[in-house]
Amino acid sequence: MARIQAPPSRSGHRPKPWSKTSAEATPPVPPGLPARLAAAAILAEVVGNGRAIDEYFAGEVVHSRLLGLEPRDRALVRSIVTVSLRRLGTIRKILAGLLERGLPRKSGSLEWTLVVAAAQLLFLDVPDHAAVNLCVQAVRNDPQSQPYAALANAVARNLTKLRDNLPEQDPLIDLPQWMAARWRQSFGAEALERIAAACRTEPRLDITVKGEAETWAERLDGDLLSTGSVRLRGHTPVPELPGFEDGHWWVQDAAAAMPARLLKAQWSERIADLCAAPGGKTAQLASAGAQVVAVDRSAERLKRLASNLERLNLSVETKVADVVTYEAAPFDAILLDAPCSATGTIRRHPDVGWTKRLSDIASLATLQSRMLDRAVSLLRPGGRLVYCVCSIEPEEGETQIAALMRRNPDVLRDPITLDEVAGQAEWLTDKGELRTLPYFSPAPGFEGMDGFFAARLIRRA
Numbered sequence: 001m002a003r004i005q006a007p008p009s010r011s012g013h014r015p016k017p018w019s020k021t022s023a024e025a026t027p028p029v030p031p032g033l034p035a036r037l038a039a040a041a042i043l044a045e046v047v048g049n050g051r052a053i054d055e056y057f058a059g060e061v062v063h064s065r066l067l068g069l070e071p072r073d074r075a076l077v078r079s080i081v082t083v084s085l086r087r088l089g090t091i092r093k094i095l096a097g098l099l100e101r102g103l104p105r106k107s108g109s110l111e112w113t114l115v116v117a118a119a120q121l122l123f124l125d126v127p128d129h130a131a132v133n134l135c136v137q138a139v140r141n142d143p144q145s146q147p148y149a150a151l152a153n154a155v156a157r158n159l160t161k162l163r164d165n166l167p168e169q170d171p172l173i174d175l176p177q178w179m180a181a182r183w184r185q186s187f188g189a190e191a192l193e194r195i196a197a198a199c200r201t202e203p204r205l206d207i208t209v210k211g212e213a214e215t216w217a218e219r220l221d222g223d224l225l226s227t228g229s230v231r232l233r234g235h236t237p238v239p240e241l242p243g244f245e246d247g248h249w250w251v252q253d254a255a256a257a258m259p260a261r262l263l264k265a266q267w268s269e270r271i272a273d274l275c276a277a278p279g280g281k282t283a284q285l286a287s288a289g290a291q292v293v294a295v296d297r298s299a300e301r302l303k304r305l306a307s308n309l310e311r312l313n314l315s316v317e318t319k320v321a322d323v324v325t326y327e328a329a330p331f332d333a334i335l336l337d338a339p340c341s342a343t344g345t346i347r348r349h350p351d352v353g354w355t356k357r358l359s360d361i362a363s364l365a366t367l368q369s370r371m372l373d374r375a376v377s378l379l380r381p382g383g384r385l386v387y388c389v390c391s392i393e394p395e396e397g398e399t400q401i402a403a404l405m406r407r408n409p410d411v412l413r414d415p416i417t418l419d420e421v422a423g424q425a426e427w428l429t430d431k432g433e434l435r436t437l438p439y440f441s442p443a444p445g446f447e448g449m450d451g452f453f454a455a456r457l458i459r460r461a
Contacts, residue, residue, distance in 0.1 A: 108144025344451025
């Protein structure tokens with residue numbers, strides 16, 4: 001494939017950009033262009049500023065580029081951004097091979113516009129002409145990238161020729177190097193390869209059912225997993241599925257559903273769900289008949305939790321508080337789903353690879369230890385505590401629990417048993433703690449699940 005040389009940014013005569021010189025109507029915006037501009041802008045901010053995708057689509061403030069877009073276009077933007085992040089290493093390598101001198105300096109949004117085009121042409125079912133034309137239009141839309149419209153056109157057209165004969169790339173190229181290095185050391189080369197391969201594939205959606213899971217698996221065209229979750233086969237929008245509006249089930253990864261089950265909530269027990277939002281685990285505890293106090297430091301997140309539980313016809317007490325300083329009468333049991341690096345969710349949330357930093361782990365581990373100490377103090381003697389994180393970093397999991405037990409002799413492990421993890425011995429550590437990894441599992445019915453850690457503890461009576 002021919003490599004393309006970028007034109008000098010200031011050489012020769014170029015036609016001046018179009019400008020309105022009369023009262024003539026402004027040229028119409030090409031259909032699909034706002035969505036591509038939004039995708040490029042959000043990608044630049046996710047990678048450059050470390051903000052999660054969800055903050056732009058489900059946060060308190062919607063990204064300005066999404067305003068006015070139809071739901072269908074918003075879904076397209078999210079799809080483009082997700083695929084771009086999932087295959088960012090591959091895309092960057094391919095683009096580097098097509099650009100003889102690399103990306104021009106001071107070229108504005110050119111890089112992310114090309115990434116968006118590559119994601120569509122190589123990994124999404126988008127017609128060639130639409131992706132190429134909209135790429136060029138997007139480049140012309142930015143005064144800084146406008147001089148490189150011809151370059152963008154040539155790159156996009158070469159991408160169309162590559163698609164059917166795309167060179168195979170090592171999956172590790174799509175993982176940040178520091179993450180790959182840590183996971184190789186913690187879990188070995190084979191596990192790392194499996195994680196990298198799984199991260200390239202869009203996972204199926206898991207749900208937790210309030211009632212008879214087998215019945216809902218049949219109604220929703222899903223598979224009943226041995227852990228009790230239902231894994232959907234199709235891609236129908238969640239609100240359009242049977243049972244959603246009536247509150248019969250909620251979306252929750254199969255791994256995320258396990259910690260609340262391990263707490264073994266009993267009818268009328270007083271249970272605290274610390275760091276409760278968005279509320280999937282809260283719903284599990286309330287469904288078991290427990291008297292749940294959902295604690296979170298974010299009032300806005302607790303409002304969304306309350307809204308979710310209202311749909312599910314479940315009632316809990318909510319409390320806006322910092323877990324580290326939270327005070328209450330002793331609880332029978334506590335679930336602490338602590339803030340973490342969320343590296344175990346990278347298969348489902350590829351932005352994790354580009355928004356987290358190595359330094360985050362140490363600071364989060366410090367916070368987790370303070371929360372654990374507070375949670376233990378809120379337990380009645382003989383009470384149960386399940387600590388969990390959607391991280392696969394040992395400092396946030398196994399090391400955290402070992403340190404807690406060294407500094408607090410009143411804390412005992414209550415080992416998780418094989419039957420509590422659907423007989424999957426690979427999910428249990430030698431200490432009886434839950435450890436899943438975000439890769440394809442050899443277990444029947446488990447194409448993959450998020451990476452999770454959970455430990456069950458008892459406060460000495």
